[in-house]
Amino acid sequence: MGMQLDDDQIEIIQEFVTESRDMIEQLEPAIIELGQNSDPETMNAIFRLFHSMKGSAGFLEFTHLTRVAHAAESLLDLVRNNEIELLPEHVTLFCAACDFAKDALDAVDASFSDDTMSAAADSISAQLHLAIDGPATSAADPQEDHPTTPVASEPEPVFPEMEITEEMRNSFVQESGELLQHAEQGLLAWGEHPEDADSIGDIFRHIHSFKGNCGFFGFAHLEKLSHQMENVLDRVKSGSRLAVDNPTEQLLVSLDLLQQGLNNIAEGKEDFIEDLDSHLEALKNLMTPLLGDLLAEEGVDKLAISSAVEIQKKPVGEILMQQGSATPEQIANALKRQQESSDEAKAKAKPVTRSKVPAKRQDIRVELGKLDNLINLIGEMVIAENMLIHNPDLKGLELENFGKAAQHMSKLVRELQEMAMSIRMIPVSGLFRRMIRLVHDISVKAGKKVDLQLIGEETEIDKTVIETITDPLVHLLRNSLDHGLEPPAERMANGKSEKGTVKLSARHEEGEVWVTIEDDGRGLNREKILEKAISKGLIEGDGSDLTEKQINNLIFAPGFSTAAQVTDISGRGVGMDVVKRNLEKIKGKIDITSKLGQGTRINLRIPLTLAIIDGMMVRVGTTTCIVPTLSILEAYRPEMEQITVTPDGDELARVREHFFPVVRLHQILNKRPDSEQLCNGILIVLEYQDSRFCLFVDEILGQQQTVIKGLSDFIGTVPGVSGCTILGDGGVSLILDVGTLVESFDSKKELADAAAISKGDE
């Protein structure tokens, strides 16, 4: 590829990189699946992906990438035709090829060239070729019970009774739809500028890919039609004259037919195209019959014609006459016939009219920044709407019509907000599928047999959330595989199946998304955890007073690891605290349940969206704050006799048979409340993970949906506060962080106590 790239080329390359990355993401899980059960369907899917990558890379002249993809494709082809038995090494090799492709794509992304990958390409393709040549050199292999004769590769079609799943069908429809659209745009552009040879090349490529896809899925009608289109385009590409000056119209009609067929497929029907033959005929008529063929029909020696074509500088007819191979009559006849058929085609091509068939579904790629801006703007709008509807100027006025209009607007704004949120939501399948590779790699390294089950892949989560939980999920899976699951021998000894099961599931529950990792391994060992925690000084006493949950939560302490030895996969004790921190960042929670000897279940509870929470507005003195409704259990006005003060000065409030510590909000905010007396205010019972406490406020003002805004980076994190929101009157209100409230209160109290002692006053 030349050094000078214009913007278009760069764009094409970037598109190629993105597409190929997507492809590899799909490839990896498929390859691993292949290692487990080599059904022809997966095999074909993988083959197709490598094939496409080879094609695109070849087109863009990324030779190293092409080389590797080609080698991988060849090896797969052999496997597919049962000429080589699929060995685990092959799977590893394919994975390595994927890794190489990823690196190469990174290189391409950075420098628009894969030249730096030359050495890596050499090594990987050498390995692949070795694997391809494998059976030939190891002819003595006892496994090979039937000698491979050239005829042994059965003449049956390459794709035997492939079952097309709904998912494959959908992605086929989508992909092909895009191809058709590109082709259509290309055609339209070419119609305007017929001299532009590049655009024809593009169209040809799109149609060619489309044909390939159709052929692969066995959609014969589509394939036939696109094949014919390809022929026409090929003619144009090689510079031959067509029967009509501008074949665009006819080609567009054919494109529409293809789209129609595609729509039929999308609806689960056959790829039936009405009057296929007549359309094929029409396309064929576009191509002027080759003069040589006509001459042959006139009885001219074929050899002479082909040699004449070789030196076709002058008109063919003239040359033939000079050679004496043809009489002027013959040539005149042929020319006349060529003219006739061209006229005929023109006549046929004229009355064509286009009827537009709309595509079923379209996707666009949008830069994430734009989307974030949109969502921010909508957030602003929610605030502005609040400011408008609850405008102090309107207080006390009876505005019936205004009320109606305001209600209508609120509804629209709410819908708009939901829509914007849903745009950001993407299914977790991409994330889950990445884990397949991870599990494969670890299980090979750790010598364990694992059956990974993915459930609820279609569950949608905010994109940012997915990014944040990727690392935690990797950590947790590693832990499950490395510490949780026992080696096969140990499992057998314990009466379990040799293969361990790890379930990764996602679902919507209680207004949250729950991502669960479940294994049937040895479970958490209470004694070991306690022992470790005591030795690390994390708990006081022997821990006998701790609940199961509290003990399980100990593993999230920094530097905590019960693994007897550190493996190269995990066990260094970093990780679980990172998991916890990452989840706290997105206001998520972790639940662990575990039964010794039966397995562990880790549940990540993640809020649906990061941008909006349901909040209860509370007041202390002149200040208002928001308490997240999710943490609120109940609220009540306490009676004097419900409050107990311990000798330490801690206040406890009785709620039925439980006592909860009281946290005074005015102390945290350093504000003057209406009254310091607990019975003059309201106690809100809050729950965070296992601890419950009562928050003392003056008054509850009401509930509202609030848009979360971060406090400025300049301020950093503030204990007890998770962010802020803008109220209807334009004021800013803090959103309380229930999790850190307790901690910040505790540390404050200690400081206050220390200060009281040193100063000698309260």
Added chain:
Amino acid sequence: MAEDLSLNGPDNEDTQKDKYLTFHLAGENYGIDICYVIEIIGIQSITEVPDMPAFIRGVINLRGKVIPVMDVRARFKLPARDYDDRTCIIVINVDSTEVGLVVDEVSEVADIPESHVEPAPRTSKNSDNSYIQGMGKMNNRVIILLDVHKLLFSNEMQRLIQSDGDEE
């Protein structure tokens, strides 16, 4: 009261050169390079944030954006003074961090060419000198030109946030 000073135009560079927004603080004149200034707003209700050093007054809502507000008097450990109708918040943007500065009174945009700026005197007694970019001379007046980077991001600032936050 709001006055948009952000200049957008091709001649942006030229018109902003050597221009400083000057303000009063406890009887002295201070100046900030105009290119950092986004706008000047009147004092408005500030939401306090717990666990902050005294000079971080809290946050305000600037047309949907939540920005922190720093009391420059408190920052320089000058005696506190009640806010009145002359008190202003100068909103500045430094390295894409927006911060509001509470000052006693905004005076004018002054043109102080480089030749009229002298380096800050080195007096070891007062560590706050490090926020001084230079001393500008204008007729008979002296204008203390502030280095906003240091004002906002100096290590001391971070330390103050830490320690003050704990004491509070």
